[in-house]
Each structure stands twice: as C-alpha cells, then as structure tokens.
Amino acid sequence: MSARIFDKVALIGLGLIGSSLxxxxxxxxLCGHISGHAxxxxxxxxxxxxxxxxxxxxxxxxxxxxxxxxxxxxxVGVSGAVAAEIRDSLKPGAIVSDVGSVKAAVxxxxxxxIPDGVHLVPAHPIAGTEESGPRAGFAELFEGRWCILTxxxxxxxxxVRRVEAFWRACGSDVEIMAPDHHDRVLAITSHIPxxxxxxxxxxxxDVEEVSEQEVMKFAAGGFRDFTRIAASDPxxxxxxxxxxxxxxxxxxxxxxxxxxxxxxxxxxxxxxTLFKLFLRTRGxxxxxxEAGQETAAPDxxxxxxxxxxxxxxx
Amino acid sequence: MSARIFDKVALIGLGLIGSSLxxxxxxxxLCGHISGHAxxxxxxxxxxxxxxxxxxxxxxxxxxxxxxxxxxxxxVGVSGAVAAEIRDSLKPGAIVSDVGSVKAAVxxxxxxxIPDGVHLVPAHPIAGTEESGPRAGFAELFEGRWCILTxxxxxxxxxVRRVEAFWRACGSDVEIMAPDHHDRVLAITSHIPxxxxxxxxxxxxDVEEVSEQEVMKFAAGGFRDFTRIAASDPxxxxxxxxxxxxxxxxxxxxxxxxxxxxxxxxxxxxxxTLFKLFLRTRGxxxxxxEAGQETAAPDxxxxxxxxxxxxxxx
Numbered sequence: 001m002s003a004r005i006f007d008k009v010a011l012i013g014l015g016l017i018g019s020s021l022x023x024x025x026x027x028x029x030l031c032g033h034i035s036g037h038a039x040x041x042x043x044x045x046x047x048x049x050x051x052x053x054x055x056x057x058x059x060x061x062x063x064x065x066x067x068x069x070x071x072x073x074x075x076v077g078v079s080g081a082v083a084a085e086i087r088d089s090l091k092p093g094a095i096v097s098d099v100g101s102v103k104a105a106v107x108x109x110x111x112x113x114i115p116d117g118v119h120l121v122p123a124h125p126i127a128g129t130e131e132s133g134p135r136a137g138f139a140e141l142f143e144g145r146w147c148i149l150t151x152x153x154x155x156x157x158x159x160v161r162r163v164e165a166f167w168r169a170c171g172s173d174v175e176i177m178a179p180d181h182h183d184r185v186l187a188i189t190s191h192i193p194x195x196x197x198x199x200x201x202x203x204x205x206d207v208e209e210v211s212e213q214e215v216m217k218f219a220a221g222g223f224r225d226f227t228r229i230a231a232s233d234p235x236x237x238x239x240x241x242x243x244x245x246x247x248x249x250x251x252x253x254x255x256x257x258x259x260x261x262x263x264x265x266x267x268x269x270x271x272x273t274l275f276k277l278f279l280r281t282r283g284x285x286x287x288x289x290e291a292g293q294e295t296a297a298p299d300x301x302x303x304x305x306x307x308x309x310x311x312x313x314x
Numbered sequence: 315m316s317a318r319i320f321d322k323v324a325l326i327g328l329g330l331i332g333s334s335l336x337x338x339x340x341x342x343x344l345c346g347h348i349s350g351h352a353x354x355x356x357x358x359x360x361x362x363x364x365x366x367x368x369x370x371x372x373x374x375x376x377x378x379x380x381x382x383x384x385x386x387x388x389x390v391g392v393s394g395a396v397a398a399e400i401r402d403s404l405k406p407g408a409i410v411s412d413v414g415s416v417k418a419a420v421x422x423x424x425x426x427x428i429p430d431g432v433h434l435v436p437a438h439p440i441a442g443t444e445e446s447g448p449r450a451g452f453a454e455l456f457e458g459r460w461c462i463l464t465x466x467x468x469x470x471x472x473x474v475r476r477v478e479a480f481w482r483a484c485g486s487d488v489e490i491m492a493p494d495h496h497d498r499v500l501a502i503t504s505h506i507p508x509x510x511x512x513x514x515x516x517x518x519x520d521v522e523e524v525s526e527q528e529v530m531k532f533a534a535g536g537f538r539d540f541t542r543i544a545a546s547d548p549x550x551x552x553x554x555x556x557x558x559x560x561x562x563x564x565x566x567x568x569x570x571x572x573x574x575x576x577x578x579x580x581x582x583x584x585x586x587t588l589f590k591l592f593l594r595t596r597g598x599x600x601x602x603x604e605a606g607q608e609t610a611a612p613d614x615x616x617x618x619x620x621x622x623x624x625x626x627x628x
Contacts, residue, residue, distance in 0.1 A: 136612070222504040252577055269556055
C-alpha cells in the first residue's frame with residue numbers, strides 16, 4: 001500500500017517549516033515529486049546542495065506548475081503576493097494551502113487570487129523551533145503536534161479531507177476551526193507570549209545600571225527561557241503581529257490590565273492576590289503535560305548542556 | 315585530602331534548594347554532620363524517610379545548635395523570623411547564610427538578630443527548577459550556575475572566603491555583589507520574567523471565548539514555555555515580589571513602557587520598529603549560550619517527550 005497522497009507537491013518557501021515538510025514527505029513517501037521555491041538565492045542553493053526537494057525553481061509560478069498541492073510556507077506578509085504570482089500556473093483541481101500563524105488576513109489576501117476550480121485550504125501546524133532556514137528542518141517536527149485547518153464554508157470537503165490526511169500522515173493531529181477563532185486562540189497561546197518575550201529581552205538589554213553581560217551571566221534565574229522565544233525569526237513574527245492586529249491588541253489589553261493589577265498588589269503588599277494567582281497557574285502546566293504537549297521533565301529536561309541547567313531560583 | 319569545609323551544617327528549610335544542598339554536601343563530603351529543620355511535619359517526615367540529612371529537628375533552634383554554618387533555605391518572607399528563632403543557639407564564630415532571591419530586605423530582616431561574633435554571609439544561588447519540596451532536590455543543581463554573595467562592608471573576610479569555597483565545592487561560580495545591585499539585576503533577569511509568566515498564564519485562563527482546553531491543546535505555539543516558570547513555588551514567589559518591591563516596580567515600569575511602544579507599533583502598522591527589536595533580541599540568546607548558561611539545542615533540546623516538541627510556529 002502506497003502512502004502517496006499527492007503526485008506533485010510544491011513548497012513555496014524553504015525555511016524551517018518548508019524544509020521539515022520536505023523531509024517528512026520524503027520519509028513517508030507522501031508524494032511523487034517535490035518542487036520548491038525560495039525567494040533568496042542562497043536558500044535555493046542550500047536546498048539544492050542538501051537535496052531537500054526534487055527540483056528547485058527560480059520562481060514560485062514555475063514551482064507551482066502542475067502541482068496537486070501547493071503549500072505556501074513564507075512569512076504571512078507575502079502570502080497574498082505569492083498567490084497572485086502562482087495563480088496562472090495552478091492546474092484545475094489543485095489545492096493551495098499554507099502554514100501561516102494568522103488565518104483571517106491570509107485568507108483575505110490569498111483568496112482573491114485563487115482561480116475557480118482550485119481549492120484553498122488554509123492550515124497552521126502548531127510546531128516550530130527558534131531556528132530558521134532550510135537547514136533547520138527535521139522530519140519529526142510535526143509529530144504529536146496539532147495542525148489547525150480553517151476552510152471556508154464553501155470549500156470542497158474532499159480537498160479538506162485530503163489536506164487533513166496529509167497532515168495526519170506528517171504525524172499531526174488535526175482540528176478544524178473558523179479562521180477568526182483560530183486567530184484569537186493563537187493570539188493568546190502564541191502571539192502575545194512571543195511579544196512579551198521579545199519585549200522583556202529588549203527591556204533587559206536597555207537597563208542602564210545592569211550590564212548586558214550581567215543579564216547573560218545570571219539568565220538562569222528565569223530570563224533565558226524568554227530569550228529562546230525571542231530568538232525566533234524576525235520577519236515571520238513582524239508579519240504575524242501586523243496581520244493579526246485586532247486579536248493581538250485585544251489580548252494585549254487584557255494582559256496589561258492583569259499586569260497592572262499585579263503591580264498594584266505588589267505596591268500595596270497584597271500577598272493574597274499574588275499567592276492565589278501563583279497557585280492557580282500551576283494547574284495549567286499540569287494540563288499541558290497531560291495533553292501530551294509538553295515534557296514532564298523538570299526544567300524542560302534541559303540535558304544537553306555541559307552542566308545541567310536550572311531555573312526559578314529567583 | 316578531605317573536602318570537608320565545615321564540621322556541622324544546619325539546613326533550615328528542606329525544599330528544592332535545601333534538599334539539593336544536602337545531596338551535594340553528602341556527595342562531596344563537604345561537612346561532617348548535616349542537621350535539618352522544616353516547618354511542615356510532612357517535609358520533616360519525608361526528609362527522614364529518604365535519609366536526606368543526618369538529623370531532623372522539630373525546631374530551627376535545635377537544628378542550628380552547634381552548627382558551623384547555618385543555611386536558611388526558606389521563602390524570604392520568614393528569614394527574619396528564622397534568624398530570631400535561632401539567635402540564642404548560634405555558637406560563637408558560626409556563619410549564618412541563606413539562599414534567598416532578594417538580598418537587601420533579607421539582610422534588613424536578619425541582621426538585627428545576628429549575635430556579635432556570628433557572621434552573616436548572604437548568598438543566592440541562581441539555580442532551581444519549577445519543582446519544589448524535599449524530593450525535588452538533586453546534587454547537580456548548582457553545577458555551572460552562579461552563586462552571588464552579598465556580604466556587608468564589615469563582614470569578616472574569612473567567613474566570606476569559607477562560604478565562597480563552599481559554593482565552589484558545590485560546583486558553582488561565585489560573584490560578590492552589593493545587595494542593592496543584586497536586587498536590581500535579579501529583578502530584571504528573574505523576578506519580572508516570573509511575574510509576566512504568571513500573568514500571561516492567568517490572562518489566558520480568563521479569556522472567555524478561548525477555553526482552557528484550547529489553551530492547553532495549542533500551547534506548543536509558545537505559551538507552554540511560560541507555564542513552566544508559572545508552575546514555580548507560590549509562597550517563595552509571593553515573598554520575592556513583596557520583598558523586592560522597589561526594584562520590581564521600577565523594572566516593571568520599564569517593561570510596561572516598552573510594551574506600550576510595541577502595542578502602538580502594531581496599531582499603526584510600524585513593522586520596522588518590530589523588526590528591529592526582533593532582530594536585536596536574537597543576539598542576546600547567543601550570548602547566554604556562549605556564557606554557558608543555556609543549552610544550544612533547539613527547543614531546549616526538549617527530548618524526553620513521547621514525541622519531540624516544537625515551538626514558535628506562531
């Protein structure tokens with residue numbers, strides 16, 4: 001029995017997600033031919049060198065020609081432009097999908113360029129690392145992670161089923177969600193965490209009387225966890241914030257409101273308010289571990305350092 | 315050559331730090347006898363059961379009697395009360411130390427109770443995990459981590475040298491710092507990161523239209539990193555915030571100011587401001603890895619899950 005789901009898959013964008021998709025498709029034999037395109041010549045050259053895909057093309061349109069599935073793996077800010085570029089080379093019955101962290105804006109940008117008879121099935125795999133580029137990919141990236149599909153009400157159900165089968169074959173669990181709801185869920189579970197991680201790292205670097213060297217030396221007190229997230233791809237994340245503006249601003253408003261309440265509790269010595277919150281948040285982590293979305297090992301099981309790491313000493 | 319630095323060491327408090335100290339002292343033979351006290355009967359019973367220390371005492375005063383080094387390993391809020399309790403049983407020439415994440419307030423609380431001829435050498439090992447309690451300890455906790463000593467100008471230099479030798483024998487690097495400076499460095503590298511981690515986890519749990527189950531399911535987008543820190547000991551952290559109020563409020567003011575600037579950039583579509591910050595923060599992480607305070611493995615090398623984890627997909 002062949003695992004093949006599509007004859008030809010085109011990857012537009014060969015960063016962490018695109019390269020991981022290439023590797024898992026190869027490993028599992030999910031398609032007959034993988035074509036790829038990346039905007040940067042350097043990335044295209046690397047992709048050729050490491051044999052990531054079967055053919056590397058200089059343009060997105062060439063890569064997408066004759067593909068049964070085209071996956072746009074670029075920062076969300078250019079997904080509309082990519083759709084415009086490939087529209088004339090899409091074959092009838094083709095499926096266009098993406099991996100963007102924002103769904104409503106991406107759909108608004110891409111759908112005007114999707115020809116009749118071509119199916120747009122937006123997708124978002126909740127997976128990644130702080131690394132980026134074509135060498136960062138690995139076949140296991142999507143294993144046990146969720147992939148959210150946000151088809152429109154009139155999307156061909158068969159196309160949705162094929163994309164769902166594809167992601168399951170990549171090792172993911174699949175959830176169907178409305179685009180707006182996706183954007184609000186991700187705003188709080190991903191976008192705001194990234195924004196505040198970037199922000200605290202910037203704030204720390206700016207404190208005049210604490211040197212950057214001190215910040216780095218004593219990072220094991222908690223700060224270093226944030227720097228990992230704040231090392232994520234700058235272009236990708238700029239685009240996420242600009243394209244999920246409304247949900248991000250709303251969740252940020254809630255975050256700031258809650259933080260102001262904590263600030264007030266600290267100023268007035270209200271230990272009960274602090275204690276109650278700190279007790280409550282412990283349970284959430286347990287839930288995430290139980291949901292299979294996190295290691296149960298203390299300190300993330302950080303185990304590949306010269307010396308074992310630690311945290312939370314204050 | 316014996317590794318023994320002290321004849322008798324008393325541990326007041328047998329949580330993560332106290333139990334880790336017991337284990338490393340045993341492994342390295344750093345003292346002849348370890349006495350211990352914990353406020354909770356349950357902890358005292360566990361300590362006996364697992365043979366953590368040589369003798370478990372019902373009161374801090376009994377544990378501290380005849381000790382050459384007394385290490386207060388309690389939440390910082392009770393360090394003054396502990397000092398008052400043990401003052402009459404401290405032998406001349408003894409050293410009293412602690413492991414608190416706040417130094418100025420702890421010194422203010424403890425020093426009035428330190429008898430003449432006894433030396434107070436405050437210490438803070440920058441090490442820990444999100445676990446707590448007497449079973450959470452492990453001998454390697456302090457290995458390669460920094461321990462900051464904040465002696466007062468009139469503290470006996472020989473006592474400082476012995477505490478320094480002790481921490482080096484535990485595997486730590488040692489830095490001497492003024493208490494106020496310590497409190498400001500830790501406010502930005504540890505206390506504020508913890509506060510915002512607790513806060514975002516609370517905010518997420520409260521968003522009405524996103525269920526707690528959804529938050530847990532899709533946590534791999536970034537949120538789960540924060541939940542680890544937000545699973546840290548509630549009592550310890552309440553005390554940290556109440557006792558490092560001024561530095562925490564100042565750093566929190568800076569954080570909020572910077573966050574408001576990002577909020578404004580998002581509202582007005584100012585991608586350059588976002589991009590510039592996101593690019594800059596990448597470098598800080600590299601510095602922490604180079605300083606030996608963090609693993610270089612992507613995604614913390616999270617490797618003990620059933621399936622490998624990921625992050626930063628958005």
